[in-house]
Amino acid sequence: MSRGRRDTPLGPRTLDGAQCERMTQSEPGLRAPHPPLTAYYAREGDRGAWVRDLFDRTAGDYDRVERLLALGSGSWYRRCALQRAGLQSGMTVIDVGTGTGLVAREAARIVGEPARVLGVDPSPGMVGQARVPPGVRLASGSAESIPAADGAAEFLSLGYALRHIGDLSRAFAEFHRVLKPGGRLCVLEITSPASAWSRALLKLYLRGIIPLAARIVARHRAMPLLMRYYWDTIEACVSPASILRAIAAAGFVDVCRHVELGMFSEYRATKPRIEPRSA
Ligand SMILES: C[S@@+](CC[C@H](N)C(=O)[O-])C[C@H]1O[C@@H](n2cnc3c(N)ncnc32)[C@H](O)[C@@H]1O
Secondary structure (H helix, E strand, C coil): CCCCEEEEEEEEEECCCEECEECCCCCCCCCCCCCCCCCCCCCCCCCHHHHHHHHHHHHHHHHHHHHHHHCCCCCCHHHHHHHHCCCCCCCCEEEEECCCCCHHHHHHHHHHHHHEEEECCCCCCHCCCCCCCCCCEEEEEEEECCCCCCCCEEEEEEECCCHHHHHHHHHHHHHHEEEEEEEEEEEEECCCCCCCHHHHHHHHHHHHHHHHHHHHHHCCCCCCHHHHHHHHHHHCCCCCCCCCCHEEEEEEECEEEEEEECCEEECCCCCCCCCEEEE
């Protein structure tokens, strides 16, 4: 077991040989991942447009600041997390919330054929900055409305976009729709650490140091704002248990959460090969 990795004794063995916090109960109707953050926008209905505009304005700086932010969540980490979730050569992938393509790029490397990867994002600014291998397809869409046919993919990834989704239950139902039976889901997200000390340190880093550093390296004035919003959404986000229950409620099985360094959550699940018969 690597240092800092949290493996609960409850979980079964998973594809990476480690254990994973597991959920079998379901929770219907989980909508927004956090209450409206009124310091940024007035009401829930304004959030989607406000977030899209923020990502549009900061897209040109995203990769540079992401490298600065690092904290292990770089390309290497994304690639390892995809592999731990079962992504293999030859699979077809939909990467939702693809942004500048950091997850899609790693997915293309693993599957070996870039044309097998479709990246989806609502921000034209982010997609306009995407640096992905030739062949990777990029489309406008959202987690709640994915421009793909039923059963189009064998693997679906969502990298650090869960906190920006307006309706989580609708998004998980959409993930279930576009996956083939037996298809795998991998949701990467940063979670506020359980320990008060770790939480305080992470807050100091993300809410204090990174916005200051972003002021220096970023070309766009909105970047420090994005970084402050980044931490505020992490702090306000619904619990991992609620996320696990909402994924299960969408019809997924083997729903579990693997944690690295106490804050990098990897939610994994499988679409059943045979759907349970409704009562
Ligand atoms: C922090 S970036 C993550 C980008 C990339 N996946 C990564 O790993 O770096 C979050 C992305 O989520 C997108 N996003 C915002 N709302 C979304 C929604 N409802 N559905 C899907 N993506 C959304 C944003 O446009 C942005 O590109």
